[in-house]
Amino acid sequence: MTHLLRGKQAGIQNDLSAGLGPDIFIVDEINRYGINSQISAIAYDPVQSLLAVGTNDSKFGRGQIYVFGQKRISVTLPLPGKASVKTLQFCADKLVCLDSRHDLSCYSLETKRLLASHSVPGVVNCLLTDPTLDYALLGMQSGDVLAYDLDRETLAPFRIPNFWIEQNPKARLMPVVTLSFHPRDIGSLLIGYHEGAVIYSFKQNKPAKFFQYNVPRGAPGGDADPATFNLERRPKLTQAIWHPTGTFILTGHEDGSIVIWDLKDGRIVMARTLTDTNVDKPGAGISSFESAPGTMPARESLYRIAWCANQDPDDTAILIAGGATTLMPTKGLTLLELGRTPNYATSSWQLLSEHFESPKRQRILPTPPNAEVVDFCLIPRSSPHFAGGHDPIAVIALLTSGEVITLSFPSGIPISPTNLLHVSLSFIHPFISCASLTPMDRARWLGMIETRAQGPPILEGGVEATHPLKRFESRNIVQTTHADGTIRLWDAGHKDELENEKLLQVDVARAVGRLENVDVTRMSLAGSSGELAAGLRTGEVIVFRWGHNRNTGREPPPSKPNTPHALTNVTDRKDPALTDGLFPFTLMDQHDGPVTSLKLSDVGFVAAGFEGGSVVVIDLRGPAVIYNARVVDFVKQD
Numbered sequence: 001m002t003h004l005l006r007g008k009q010a011g012i013q014n015d016l017s018a019g020l021g022p023d024i025f026i027v028d029e030i031n032r033y034g035i036n037s038q039i040s041a042i043a044y045d046p047v048q049s050l051l052a053v054g055t056n057d058s059k060f061g062r063g064q065i066y067v068f069g070q071k072r073i074s075v076t077l078p079l080p081g082k083a084s085v086k087t088l089q090f091c092a093d094k095l096v097c098l099d100s101r102h103d104l105s106c107y108s109l110e111t112k113r114l115l116a117s118h119s120v121p122g123v124v125n126c127l128l129t130d131p132t133l134d135y136a137l138l139g140m141q142s143g144d145v146l147a148y149d150l151d152r153e154t155l156a157p158f159r160i161p162n163f164w165i166e167q168n169p170k171a172r173l174m175p176v177v178t179l180s181f182h183p184r185d186i187g188s189l190l191i192g193y194h195e196g197a198v199i200y201s202f203k204q205n206k207p208a209k210f211f212q213y214n215v216p217r218g219a220p221g222g223d224a225d226p227a228t229f230n231l232e233r234r235p236k237l238t239q240a241i242w243h244p245t246g247t248f249i250l251t252g253h254e255d256g257s258i259v260i261w262d263l264k265d266g267r268i269v270m271a272r273t274l275t276d277t278n279v280d281k282p283g284a285g286i287s288s289f290e291s292a293p294g295t296m297p298a299r300e301s302l303y304r305i306a307w308c309a310n311q312d313p314d315d316t317a318i319l320i321a322g323g324a325t326t327l328m329p330t331k332g333l334t335l336l337e338l339g340r341t342p343n344y345a346t347s348s349w350q351l352l353s354e355h356f357e358s359p360k361r362q363r364i365l366p367t368p369p370n371a372e373v374v375d376f377c378l379i380p381r382s383s384p385h386f387a388g389g390h391d392p393i394a395v396i397a398l399l400t401s402g403e404v405i406t407l408s409f410p411s412g413i414p415i416s417p418t419n420l421l422h423v424s425l426s427f428i429h430p431f432i433s434c435a436s437l438t439p440m441d442r443a444r445w446l447g448m449i450e451t452r453a454q455g456p457p458i459l460e461g462g463v464e465a466t467h468p469l470k471r472f473e474s475r476n477i478v479q480t481t482h483a484d485g486t487i488r489l490w491d492a493g494h495k496d497e498l499e500n501e502k503l504l505q506v507d508v509a510r511a512v513g514r515l516e517n518v519d520v521t522r523m524s525l526a527g528s529s530g531e532l533a534a535g536l537r538t539g540e541v542i543v544f545r546w547g548h549n550r551n552t553g554r555e556p557p558p559s560k561p562n563t564p565h566a567l568t569n570v571t572d573r574k575d576p577a578l579t580d581g582l583f584p585f586t587l588m589d590q591h592d593g594p595v596t597s598l599k600l601s602d603v604g605f606v607a608a609g610f611e612g613g614s615v616v617v618i619d620l621r622g623p624a625v626i627y628n629a630r631v632v633d634f635v636k637q638d
Contacts, residue, residue: 030495034427036061038402042377045090046384047131048109049461051396051421052095054085065097067109068422069462071501077107080117089136090384091129094150096136098127104136106150116153120146128179130186131384137189139176145191160200163207164193171195178240183313183386190249192240197251199263209266213237213251213259218282222255222273223299238302244309244316244386247344252302256323260356269349270356273299274323274334277357299325303374308389308409314341317410319395321373333365333373333397335410365412368430371399378409379458393456403430408455416486418505420458423490426503430483437492438525439474445491446500448530448546450581453553470496479525479532485509485518487534489525489582504582508534511542511573511584513559522595528602531620532582535595541608542570543600543620544582552579562589567623586623590614 040063041054050069057063063084065077079085083099090096094115095107102124105117123141134151143162148155164174178192187202196212215221215233222235239252248269251259257279260269271280303322309315318336339360342351367373379394392409399405404425406415417429476492487506491498509518522535532544540562555576562568570584593611600606604620617627 041088043088046380056084073462087127089129141175143174163198194236197240222257239305244313256299332367337361371401373397418503434481436479440477440527445475451579453577467497481520522598524598524600526600533600535598537594541588543585545585547583
């Protein structure tokens, strides 16, 4: 058909595409960005300022490890077999990985290669390393704790037996679920089993203390189920961590109970949930969220608990993922800001109980709706000790949807990953909904460096490789739209030295004037002028132009609503955190269905097509609409 049509054209007698074949096209992979599968583990090293991300083995890709540093520095480390990453931990100049096949892999961050891979005899439930030790401890399904020598790359002869058999000889299977070193004494190890926790002393080579949580009859417990009020329960343990000074320990249980223990005599200081206190005492009340008539809300599992500290280890806070009920109005990470811990030697038992019963502040770090936090990674300021919870400045949370979100600590304000995390992580922060690529003049791109108010950098590690410098080529500018209405622009490069590796961020939600229903369907970037146009599913077309914000740091007053079927001046809807960048210029609200086609010319004209059949051409010099018609008006009816 193509040959026939071209033969009918005046002046064209032959098919100019007759000599084209697949053998004359060679597709070369220049670079690869993004994450190949769903993220399963995150680890951060504040000393080397590196972030490691592990993925699941799925239909989208094999499980592998990404290590990100400053700017565009990234390394991909494949797993020795087909498996998913379960746990990642930095240990000095090594990265230790535990996968779903229960194999332990050790990678060198210097050579970017696999040093050793060991198939452990048995099922490994948890992994524990420390930056000051050359050993990795493995908590087994059998209840034993094995030691792997990272220096000699083999299992050490040291082995800790299942101590809970001494406490409960009738227990048949008692796996290790968590391991934790004492923050100030490397000779003490906290081992968590399903029925309780044990403190093991390396110096004495024996267990020093046992902790078992029992809910007596008449006590509500964590789930507050009326059917079990008259029964004695022993909820299974899921978490066991130390106080930053080692004065107390905390255990989390499957019914949502959070229990604080006194280290010396093994007594319970406080047993509580996110909403209730003294849940281990008969007659304790439950919150209004759980006492609605005719309802019995379900409580989430405690996915992860971290006991954080400020510069002073006695000034602490507890960060909790999970443990909320279905009736709670908001979901997210729960932060219990306890404040300064009372002096144990001079404080009464009542004062210690009140310290954990009534935190100075309890807040919820909000997360996107319809998604729960299943894991998180704290970003400490400088120290890798205290289980990574010393003076954190941010937290990266992993959601059930597979996305990640970065929040400031302890305020919980969402942090944009633009120019803070690697560009590949921005693909799932949140998910990409649309992508495009446009060649742009090199001089124009070098002048587009936005100035935005940001916090301290997170990734500063790694050394950039040397690439050739191609000064006279157009830059490949990628535009990506995300689920929250954000558009990011960045240079994909030609496998050369990037002179401007910074990202540009455009807030479409602020330009439209709402936070919901901001779904970008089309984008167009003018390579010569640097202008950007975005089309939405709700029928708006927004044009962004490079400019300067004179009111930086001041929130603009409420703007007028968008004018239907006409242009709206949106220059006042500027981001107060942005000083120089792409700002909203004009908006066209056509009210004719989603934008299905959009093109921005290099000389200041925008053409947009809508699902309803209308076509609009805008002259940006006014701006003014110079053409507005429907396709049915100039298409032949036959």
